[in-house]
Amino acid sequence: MSACGFEKDLSLALREGRWPAAADPSLREHVAGCRNCSDLVLVTQTLQLSRATMSQVPVLPAPGIIFWRAQLRRRTTAAERMTRPILFTEMLAFAATLAAFLFVVRQAIRYVDWRSLGDSVASGDWHSNFSFTAMTQSLAAVSVPLWLPIGGLLLFALGGLAVYVLAHNE
């Protein structure tokens, strides 16, 4: 790559619209014999012409529309930024609910005598097994802590609420 010493003057003449008529004759003489400078003239004149012509082409939207769109976007971005902590808290609540639910399920699997419950179902003794008194008696018999079923019910309710809130946000 070899830059020509006249390039700066020529660029200025082209930018100011002095080329070729109002340019220095010595510069014109130089350009006629210099490959770099003749490239510069050809490319600059062609692109300047293209710019002048293409600038007339677009049917521009009104600036008011763009200003309004930008305002709308700013508001949306600001609202998103403000609700981000709330969304994070909701996600956290959902995750905690899910974890607690899994814990309750795990404890239930550990404590409940599934075999005897299955036998009762097989024998068709539904009413006695699923009445509240019988259930609490049977839970007490297998030493299931009372918080387990109550906690489970609460978690179902809270979990449902958390899922609803998340789905509503989306």
Add this chain to the structure above:
Amino acid sequence: MDDEAFAAFYQRNARPLWAYLARVSGNATMADDFLQESFVRFLSSQTRPDGEVACRHYLFAIATNLMRDHWRKAPMAAIDDVAPAALPSAEPPDAETIGQLALLSSAFPRLRARERQLLWLAYAEGNTHKEIAEITGLSSPSIRIMLFRARRKLARLLRQRITTGGEQ
């Protein structure tokens, strides 16, 4: 920037920006979309500079980034330039202008996107290497070399087409 100041800035810069987007992307519809998006991002920005020139460079930088992101997702299709005959100009371009634009329309798509950007910013917009560096994010020394090569390439393509046109 209030709406009046923006309207004035928009009037001064929208058409040159559209020409840049249309010529470099080669797609008038895309230029329409990118023009609006560039101005919206410009207005929504928290880090907008002060001053007309700085704002103008910032706007062109946004447009450049939009095109770059677009090309990353999908390579550019063939250039489909606006036909000079379709220009809604008060004065229709003369035959010489149409011929010169036709030469550019066939030569420009043969350059790489980066070359088209640099050439347009330097020779159509008249930016310095430092200003182009601000807009494109490239370093000034590499712009100097890339621009020199791109200019030589475009001049060669234009001359080839002039010769071919002359022979036909």
